[in-house]
Amino acid sequence: MATTYETRDGAIMPRLGMGTWYMGERPGAREGEIEALRLGLDLGLTLIDTAEMYGDGKSEALVGEAIRGRRDEVFLVTKVLPHNASATGAIEACERSLRLLGTDRVDLFLLHWQGPHPLEETFAAFERLKADGKILRYGVSNFDAEDMAEGEAVAGGAGIADQVLYSLASRGAERRLIPWCAERGIAVMAYSPFYHGRMDVAAALEEVAGRHGVTPHAVAIAWTLRHENVVCIPKAANPDHIRANAAALDLNLTGEDLAALDAAYPAPTRDVPLDIL
Template identity: 40%
Template structure:
């Protein structure tokens, strides 16, 4: 599997998300088993956030990695806009670290833009990195104009990654954002890489074109969707699954190389954007 380099750390290009995990005690064992299966299959990244279940996802992830060597897991968490101030961020991060059961996260993201001045948020993210509570910081749900504004700040270019929605039916970031990030050596993290809720996607799991490509590779539709997302360098996909076999299959998608014919077929069914589109967010 190809790797993505974030702030000097090399991680496999497919990791795991944790949105909607940790909320149901009856599902806890299955969710923990799914995380273990993903790690056993070769994943390293686990993406979570204080927002997910108001901390429940971080608690679930903490339970799952309790007996796993810290250097075997790359942890990403996120701070809510309401907590992204000099007065609140450290307390917020400390709470996340406690739920996760670790002393630091590998990457701490500003979840989306809120009312706190961007310069204040960035300076506090940088301070917490220097304090050793996170190895690196980044942003999420930032569009190209947000990144350009960020880069004008004294510490702005120290951002280590940007996480946005990206999948075959949501390709708006390809028009200008991905190119800008490549030019500025800013890795891209794709959330909802196998599709978003019905309001945004086109029922990708039912699409005949994707089914055709999947048959060519003796793979699942979800594996093809993931292989498509990471077809370019420096893109990390973080699919979520609470099923152990599905979680492992997701990671193995990193071993699939789509051909030019595959990509042409998918491009015809899901055309790339021809103009700037509003950033898709969840």
Template identity: 35%
Template sequence: MHLPPVGLGTMGIDDPDAIATALSVGYRHLDTARIYGNEAVVGDGLAATGVDRDAVTVATKLWVDDLGDGDVGPTARESADLLGVEALDLLYVHRPRGAYDPETTLPALDRLVDEGSVREVGVSNFEVDELDRALEVLDAPLAAHQTELHPLFYRPELLEHAREHGYAIVAYSPLAGGRVSEIDAVAEIAAARDATPEAVAIAWATAKDPVVAIPKASSERHLRANLAAADLDLTPEETAAIDAVDREEELFPE
């Protein structure tokens, strides 16, 4: 599926105006989740704009309690109702934990695709072996794998797997929880480019094929700045400098 380089992560956003503002300045990918408790907020923001519904990718995720065979369908339909959409553009397994069983969860997602309630299927926070199993079981193509990715933490093997199998990597927390300005390599590049460290971090992430990023923002200034970061092209040397940062600081471990 086509996803724009920068979308909107909505965890913690509780004001529909922030969603409406994001859409008005050009965002066309909204990412939420059952566990965030704000699907209705995202839906209200979407409904408040004149943006063509077909132009916006609306994504949500099933939490670990919603992954049983009998829970996937009803929960997905409830999410669609809260979001105010006839069909979910992208539905993820949030984590392969709890009630997740590839032999029952994934066929339930396939049934939603077959009936038109879901357009594309994704997974989130999977390991390579879990991705391989999902690809074996799913009838629908795997559209995306959402994973934590920022200058302090990323896993090249996940990017390689995505390239090999033709799905997108959706990078969450690309701003390292607000810490990118503390990373020397990022700050130095930002100063040299007259850009913000946040823009540099997003540009670094989205330069890694097939990565798109979903930074969270709520003010119009930050929304515009994050969206514009897709136009910042880093040199190979700048990219390598950020690649060389000491990392392994995962914000959302199991």
């Protein structure tokens, strides 16, 4: 499987990264979380996803510490809250994020979900951040196909990525959104691939994992990555989990595997709204 995806602006995105929601919030867990992120970088999980929302900046601060001295190895993603995504608010939020992350630029800046400010205003602010070199590119999150079409109609377009819930348990995105984005060179970042840790491990998932000598979690990741434009961002603070997830990079699911997973986790048979966590 290809380990990177080239987006329409020529960005090379690592296809397996690490989420950081809830990281940095428990002082006793902090060192372990930093070590987990550094281990992930060592194993090739070189995209890190955070957001100003996560712990009110605590996740960004933790990520900043984890990548200190290793900034250039990382494709760094953060997100602005919708109510901050105004002409001036987006700039201020980005500058706060950069301070917490201890860097002068993020690789990708996302609108966390659509909120009160018109997309024209938000994207114009993002363009200004790009021109100033504070972000290298922008995108959106929790946008369904119709929202993406609306974003694309704005001058400059909706950006190069849409981060959405996508997992075996929640397959709505694959009906329209993932192919629509693929046609345009837009990455779909699959968040909560383990349904926020509540993944139901069906017997078929265990069997596929057993055939390949990996964990069900690695299979769940590799399953999202069967679409060439999907990037997956599981969160793991436990080093054994990081190692298990990294195995997805070398995992090629067969037609037989995919058929077994389809039977256990059926795709929706009609268009459904995007799930959100």
